[in-house]
Amino acid sequence: MREITLSQAVNEAIAEEMRRDPSVFLLGEDVAEAGTPFKVLSGLVEEFGTGRVLDTPISEPGFVGMAVGAAMTGARPIVDLMFGDFIYLVMDQLCNQAAKQHYMSGGKLTVPMVLRTNMGATRRSAAQHSQSLQALVAHIPGLKVAMPSSAYEAKGLMKTAIRDNNPVVIFEDKLMYQDKAPVPEEEYLIPFGEAKVKRDGRDITLIGTSSMVQVAEKAAEMLAKEGIEAEVIDPRTIVPLDETTLLESVKKTSRAIVIDEGHQSYGVTAEIASRLNEKAFYHLDAPVLRMGAMDVPVPFSPALEDLTVPTPQGVVENARRLCAGEMIHAA
Amino acid sequence: MAQAKTNTEDYLRMYRQMVRIRTFEDNANQLYLSAKMPGLTHMYSGEEAVAVGICEALTDDDRITSTHRGHGHCVAKGAEFKEMFCELLGKAEGYCRGKGGSMHIADQSHGNLGANAIVGGSMGIATGSALRAKLLGQDDVTVCFFGDGATAQGLWYEVMNMAALWSLPVIYACENNGYSEYTKTEEIAAGSITARAEAFGIEAHQVDGQDVLAVNELTQKLVARARKGEGPFFIELMTYRYHGHHVGDINREYYRSKDEEKDWKENRDPIIRFRAHLVSEGIASEEEIEAINAEVEKDASAAVAYAEAAAYPPADEVDMHIYAD
Numbered sequence: 202m203r204e205i206t207l208s209q210a211v212n213e214a215i216a217e218e219m220r221r222d223p224s225v226f227l228l229g230e231d232v233a234e235a236g237t238p239f240k241v242l243s244g245l246v247e248e249f250g251t252g253r254v255l256d257t258p259i260s261e262p263g264f265v266g267m268a269v270g271a272a273m274t275g276a277r278p279i280v281d282l283m284f285g286d287f288i289y290l291v292m293d294q295l296c297n298q299a300a301k302q303h304y305m306s307g308g309k310l311t312v313p314m315v316l317r318t319n320m321g322a323t324r325r326s327a328a329q330h331s332q333s334l335q336a337l338v339a340h341i342p343g344l345k346v347a348m349p350s351s352a353y354e355a356k357g358l359m360k361t362a363i364r365d366n367n368p369v370v371i372f373e374d375k376l377m378y379q380d381k382a383p384v385p386e387e388e389y390l391i392p393f394g395e396a397k398v399k400r401d402g403r404d405i406t407l408i409g410t411s412s413m414v415q416v417a418e419k420a421a422e423m424l425a426k427e428g429i430e431a432e433v434i435d436p437r438t439i440v441p442l443d444e445t446t447l448l449e450s451v452k453k454t455s456r457a458i459v460i461d462e463g464h465q466s467y468g469v470t471a472e473i474a475s476r477l478n479e480k481a482f483y484h485l486d487a488p489v490l491r492m493g494a495m496d497v498p499v500p501f502s503p504a505l506e507d508l509t510v511p512t513p514q515g516v517v518e519n520a521r522r523l524c525a526g527e528m529i530h531a532a
Numbered sequence: 533m534a535q536a537k538t539n540t541e542d543y544l545r546m547y548r549q550m551v552r553i554r555t556f557e558d559n560a561n562q563l564y565l566s567a568k569m570p571g572l573t574h575m576y577s578g579e580e581a582v583a584v585g586i587c588e589a590l591t592d593d594d595r596i597t598s599t600h601r602g603h604g605h606c607v608a609k610g611a612e613f614k615e616m617f618c619e620l621l622g623k624a625e626g627y628c629r630g631k632g633g634s635m636h637i638a639d640q641s642h643g644n645l646g647a648n649a650i651v652g653g654s655m656g657i658a659t660g661s662a663l664r665a666k667l668l669g670q671d672d673v674t675v676c677f678f679g680d681g682a683t684a685q686g687l688w689y690e691v692m693n694m695a696a697l698w699s700l701p702v703i704y705a706c707e708n709n710g711y712s713e714y715t716k717t718e719e720i721a722a723g724s725i726t727a728r729a730e731a732f733g734i735e736a737h738q739v740d741g742q743d744v745l746a747v748n749e750l751t752q753k754l755v756a757r758a759r760k761g762e763g764p765f766f767i768e769l770m771t772y773r774y775h776g777h778h779v780g781d782i783n784r785e786y787y788r789s790k791d792e793e794k795d796w797k798e799n800r801d802p803i804i805r806f807r808a809h810l811v812s813e814g815i816a817s818e819e820e821i822e823a824i825n826a827e828v829e830k831d832a833s834a835a836v837a838y839a840e841a842a843a844y845p846p847a848d849e850v851d852m853h854i855y856a857d
Contacts, residue, residue, distance in 0.1 A: 226667055252667060258697075263690025266656015270674075271664040273645055273657060274595060297650055298657060305636040306646060307629030308853035342854050366856040 202383040208241045210352035210384055211317070211373065214359035215242070215279060217388065219249055222277060225363055228255040228264055229281025237281060239319075239378050261290040265316065269299045269368075272314035277363060282318035285372060286332045291316075299368040300343030314369070315362045320348075321374040321412060321462060322510050328498035331506075333462040335410070336469045338370045339440050345369040345393060346440040350414035352382035354437055357391030365393070374412040374462075394441035398450070402432035405456040405520050408447060408473060410436060413460040413511060420516035429524050439469055444476060451477050455486040456523045460511050465493030487523045492516060543815050546588055546744055548824050550580040550803050553604045555825075555832045556613060557775075560603065560620060560634075564779045568840065569620055573634040576604030578774035581802035582707050583608035585747025586675055586767075589755050595643045595661045595674040597654035600635045601707075601773070602647030605677055610642035613835035624845040631845075631853065643672075652678055652685030655704075659691040662702035662763070673701045673758045675751075681712030683725055689732075695764040696732040702764045703754055704729065707741065709773040714787050729766035741771030742802045745809075772796040 205213070219225045227245065229237075233256045236243030246254040257264040261282065268278035282288065288295070295316065302310045320333035339346045345367055349355035355373060362369040399414060400421050409417035414435045421431035432450050436442055451457045457477055461469040470491035477489045495509040522528050557577045563569040576583065579601075587596065587608035598605040606616060611627065619626025620634050627639050638646030645661065648654040658676030665672050682688065683706060695702050712720045726736035739750050747769060754765045774797060776784045810816040816824075 224668060255698075258690070258693055260690035260693065262687050263656060263659075263694060266687060267660030267663050267691060267694065270597075270645070270654075270657035270660025270662075271667070272660070274661040274664045275670075276664040276667060278660075293650060293653060294656055298648075298653060302646070303856050304853045305628060305632040306638045306640065306853075307627070307631050308856070309628070309640045310638060310646065311856040313856075345855070 202385060204381040205352055205384050206379050206381050207349070207352040207355045207373065208239065208378040210356035211241050211359055212243070212245065214356040215363070216245060216248065218360055218363040219245070219253065224275060225277045225279065226253040226255065227279045227281065228257055228268060230257055230259055230283050232256060232281045238283065239375060241378060242281065261287050262294050265291040266294040266298065268314045269294055269302070269312055272312045273302060273310050277313050279315045279317060279363065282316055284330050285318045285320045285334050286329050288318065288334050288337060295338065295344070295368070296341045300341045303367070304343060311366045312368045313366045315359070315371060316368065317359070317371045317373065319375040320372040321376050322494065322499045323506055324376055325501065325503060325506065327501040331499035333372070333494060335372050335439060335461070336463045336467065339469060339472070343368065344440065345438065347371045347393065347438045348411040349373060350409070350411055350435045350437070352380065352384050354391060354435070356384055357389050358437060361390045361393055372411060377412055391437060393438045394443050396434050396436045396443035396446040398432065398434050398446065400431065400433040402430035402454065404430045404454055404524055405458065406432045406434060406447070406450040406454045407458050407460065407516060407520070408434045408436065409460040410439060410469060411462065413462055416511055416513050416516060417460055419513035420520065423513060423517045424520055427521065429520060431520060442473070444480070447473065447477065448481050451481045452484040455484055458490045458492055458516060458519055458523070460492045460516060462494050462510055464496050465491050466496050468493045487526070487528055490519055490523065490528070492519065540815055542588070543810060544824070546584050546748070547806055547810060547816070547821070548828065549584045549588070549608055550744065550806065551825055551828045553580045553583065553607045554803060555828045556603055556607055556616065559617070559832045559836050561775070561779055563620065563836065570622055571633055572778050572780060573620065574601040574778045575773065575775035576601050578796065578801070579707055579709060579741065579771045580604060581744035581747055581806070582705070582741045582769045582771050585744045586705055586751045588748050589751035590643070590673065590675065592642050593672040594755070595645055595658070595672060597645045597658040597674070597676050598647040599654070599677055599679060600647060600649050600651070601679065602637060603634070606637050606639055606644055606647070609639060609644045611639045611644065613831055614838050617835045617839035618842050621839045621842070622844060623839055623842040624849070625842050629845055629849060652682035652687050654678070655682070655685070655687050655691050659695050659700060659702050662695065662700035663698065665701055666698065671759050673703065673755050673763070675703045675705050677705050677707060679712070680706060680708040680710070680717045680721065680725065683728065684712070684720055692729060692732045692734060692764070696734050699761055700764050701758040701761070703751070703758060704764065704766045706766070706768045707771055708768050709771050711773065711777070711788065713777045714781070714784070716787065725768050726766065734764055734766050736766040736768070738768045738770065741769030742800045742805060744802055744806050772800070
């Protein structure tokens with residue numbers, strides 16, 4: 202199978218859906234000729250024109266709000282938010298407006314829009330261009346949240362998001378744009394709420410989101426050399442969350458670590474760990490561990506920044522201790 | 533008064549719609565004061581000529597976005613009393629199945645995209661609706677209602693900029709009732725409000741918001757031009773709210789005098805003015821006017837009684853409509 206980058210996968214997904222459905226359009230800062238700073242959207246304006254690929258002013262609340270209105274009245278906008286950190290600027294439009302329209306109207310209004318943005322530290326971009334803020338939006342009923350872990354997921358999830366009748370936020374890890382993965386030429390979609398078991402194992406379950414799937418996979422390889430067989434699961438969407446697959450795995454392995462690049466406190470890892478504790482408590486041999494980013498603003502200095510995110514080595518160490526029974530009373 | 537709608541039927545419908553708004557609000561106020569209505573609500577009384585003058589220039593395909601003070605827009609855009617009172621009382625037969633209430637009432641069937649409880653919160657939605665019309669080659673126009681208080685929100689300047697850049701069919705209708713909640717507008721707004729729209733190259737108008745014909749005449753012209761791609765436009769409608777910021781804002785002399793309220797009610801009331809015009813021009817007799825008033829009153833009483841007796845939504849609807857299929 203051919204291999205393409207995550208960036209190309211996103212581009213293909215959007216182009217295919219724009220060809221399929223004339224109500225799909227793109228808007229955001231520097232999405233047309235520039236194709237975004239990461240060049241993810243390059244070439245789309247040439248095919249679809251400036252009528253459907255709209256460069257906006259630097260007015261995040263304004264253009265996200267306009268996407269909400271366009272979606273409520275029959276279009277399917279894809280909004281490009283250049284950095285995930287800018288979500289703070291659009292919280293009212295996303296959380297008070299987009300997320301609530303369907304419910305507040307008793308099901309009469311719908312907001313079929315996609316907000317694609319990014320996440321991920323270690324790009325030396327410091328505290329306002331490095332955050333992973335998926336927990337903020339996952340907290341809000343009415344929003345769906347997808348976190349692709351490779352080019353394959355990025356394409357299939359994006360196509361599903363565009364066809365979904367709800368506001369969907371997609372977080373792409375900006376360090377993965379050039380990562381290649383096998384992606385079929387033929388069309389496919391990835392349904393929301395279906396986790397993927399990336400590696401089978403019997404001793405411990407490693408649940409990772411986005412780039413943390415790679416971290417978990419690397420950790421699993423290292424653990425295998427020590428005789429610990431880790432199962433790796435990618436939820437793919439955190440809202441909706443495929444609890445069934447996660448619980449089945451944890452009931453089998455009796456141990457789990459949840460890894461996500463958002464801040465650990467009140468985060469995605471906390472939510473998933475809590476659900477596993479509530480629903481698989483009597484199957485567990487150890488507390489479910491959370492591994493998120495440190496609860497610090499992301500520092501600029503490489504020497505400091507690298508300390509803030511989960512690493513394969515860190516996962517290995519925690520997994521080893523869980524499997525050895527060291528953390529039963531002191532997590 | 534200015535001349536706009538041209539036949540008797542149109543005039544009488546405009547009169548009736550203004551009376552319907554006033555009557556709706558009088559009933560809603562009573563429901564609140566008698567503790568039959570949960571929550572809080574904001575009365576549109578006094579501003580009827582704005583909503584009616586504008587909405588009578590629109591079709592069902594044209595969209596509006598409304599505000600926390602939104603009952604008038606909802607009625608003017610074609611909503612029915614029964615579903616509106618049901619919504620205000622949180623009943624299942626309300627426009628939003630009781631999930632929105634006064635501050636979120638929406639009526640998709642007539643193009644009302646909904647009231648919004650965030651001041652200025654629907655400015656993006658309205659402009660996005662206009663963007664959709666342009667992108668999909670549809671000829672509807674969107675009117676974005678908001679108050680003078682909302683002109684202090686940054687969102688307005690962001691979306692006006694894009695609306696002007698892309699010539700979007702949106703009309704920003706600022707209902708300047710002189711008060712930003714409990715504060716005089718002159719204390720929160722520097723310079724001129726129309727000049728703010730003009731700074732983006734947007735054609736701006738100021739109109740007497742108590743003169744329904746003047747509002748309607750201007751809006752008809754602007755809607756026709758917006759349909760042809762000449763938008764966006766801005767209208768500042770000088771008006772007055774008879775009640776406080778919300779129904780519980782009773783003792784308000786610390787920010788507004790009773791004499792001022794009396795002056796607007798007695799000398800500039802949009803319904804009294806239009807009624808006098810209809811009679812003096814021989815469009816309707818006093819008897820016909822009284823008959824309309826009585827009929828509206830009867831409709832409202834029946835709708836209130838219906839809503840009071842109507843069922844609340846069943847418990848299983850609490851987690852319904854979070855996501856669309």
